[in-house]
Amino acid sequence: QSVLTQPPSASGTPGQRVTISCSGSSSNIGSNTVNWYQQLPGTAPKLLIYSNNQRPSGVPDRFSGSKSGTSASLAISGLQSEDEADYYCAAWDDSLNGPHWVFGGGTKLTVL
Amino acid sequence: EVQLVESGGGLVQPGRSLRLSCAASGFTFDDYAMHWVRQAPGKGLEWVSGISWNSGSIGYADSVKGRFTISRDNAKNSLYLQMNSLRAEDTALYYCAKGAMLDYYSNFDYWGQGTLVTVSS
Numbered sequence: 001q002s003v004l005t006q007p008p009s010a011s012g013t014p015g016q017r018v019t020i021s022c023s024g025s026s027s028n029i030g031s032n033t034v035n036w037y038q039q040l041p042g043t044a045p046k047l048l049i050y051s052n053n054q055r056p057s058g059v060p061d062r063f064s065g066s067k068s069g070t071s072a073s074l075a076i077s078g079l080q081s082e083d084e085a086d087y088y089c090a091a092w093d094d095s096l097n098g099p100h101w102v103f104g105g106g107t108k109l110t111v112l
Numbered sequence: 113e114v115q116l117v118e119s120g121g122g123l124v125q126p127g128r129s130l131r132l133s134c135a136a137s138g139f140t141f142d143d144y145a146m147h148w149v150r151q152a153p154g155k156g157l158e159w160v161s162g163i164s165w166n167s168g169s170i171g172y173a174d175s176v177k178g179r180f181t182i183s184r185d186n187a188k189n190s191l192y193l194q195m196n197s198l199r200a201e202d203t204a205l206y207y208c209a210k211g212a213m214l215d216y217y218s219n220f221d222y223w224g225q226g227t228l229v230t231v232s233s
Contacts, residue, residue, distance in 0.1 A: 033219075035219040043225075044223040045149075045157065045220075046223070047219070047220065047221045051219075086156075098172075098174075099171065099217065100171055100172075100173060101147070101162065103156060103157045103159065105156045106156040106157070
């Protein structure tokens with residue numbers, strides 16, 4: 001059971017806009033920024049969005065992130081076949097048991 | 113170009129130990145925190161441990177606390193993970209990841225390709 005909650009799957013057709021949600025709590029998303037990672041099949045994760053809505057250089061502006069309260073979202077517009085991948089959200093957790101990083105369980109995006 | 117190359121994985125019996133290494137290049141190693149993140153077969157990502165640029169701050173996931181030890185050698189641009197008392201549930205692909213800043217509360221901006229650890233009798 002992951003600390004951050006994501007839908008296990010999402011899908012869309014080419015050209016569509018898809019959103020993936022990530023729900024947390026006051027100790028993680030509620031008080032820290034959210035990062036998103038893309039993991040293409042058989043490869044290592046890649047940073048897609050950091051600090052809620054910032055794109056590293058090289059990431060297309062079709063990818064955008066947002067955060068409100070204890071939830072965050074990743075939006076992909078103009079969906080392309082190469083976007084088919086697993087997507088993970090992550091945030092720092094200020095737990096009293098000791099601060100640590102937490103991930104969502106991942107969302108498998110299928111391009112129909 | 114940032115490169116992170118993990119090594120040291122393999123098949124190990126439950127209760128035994130293993131040491132993972134990560135060789136870093138393409139950036140000033142001692143300017144950044146480093147992390148280990150693992151992924152069990154067919155499962156999601158799990159943060160294992162992080163270490164600040166000067167080893168002054170270290171953190172572990174509850175699942176490995178007391179069994180795993182992270183360390184770094186800035187002179188050798190290398191990160192390590194000493195894994196003791198290994199369990200079947202430690203079976204995973206272990207990724208080395210670079211932190212975005214000095215301390216390990218910064219996000220992971222580059223990842224290696226991973227090294228597979230299988231714990232089985």
